[in-house]
Amino acid sequence: MSTKAATSRRRPASTGRMQTTALHVVGGRLVGPTLADPGMEVMVRQAATRLFPSRAATIEHFRKQGVLTRSGKLTKAYGG
Numbered sequence: 319m320s321t322k323a324a325t326s327r328r329r330p331a332s333t334g335r336m337q338t339t340a341l342h343v344v345g346g347r348l349v350g351p352t353l354a355d356p357g358m359e360v361m362v363r364q365a366a367t368r369l370f371p372s373r374a375a376t377i378e379h380f381r382k383q384g385v386l387t388r389s390g391k392l393t394k395a396y397g398g
């Protein structure tokens with residue numbers, strides 16, 4: 319085995335965080351992390367809690383993005 323092949327198979331040093339951009343090939347398809355991956359669901363929930371600390375903050379964010387109306391319903395562009 320060549321040195322180049324041996325070094326390319328090494329895993330990066332663990333930082334204690336899951337790498338969210340870890341793409342790999344499975345059966346000829348490019349695959350990325352999913353909620354089924356260990357730790358990913360926890361990371362997504364923590365990020366959502368940080369970004370949207372309350373229901374009102376969540377509604378306001380999506381209202382500014384044009385997803386929700388002032389009353390909190392979906393706009394026509396999103397099926398409302």
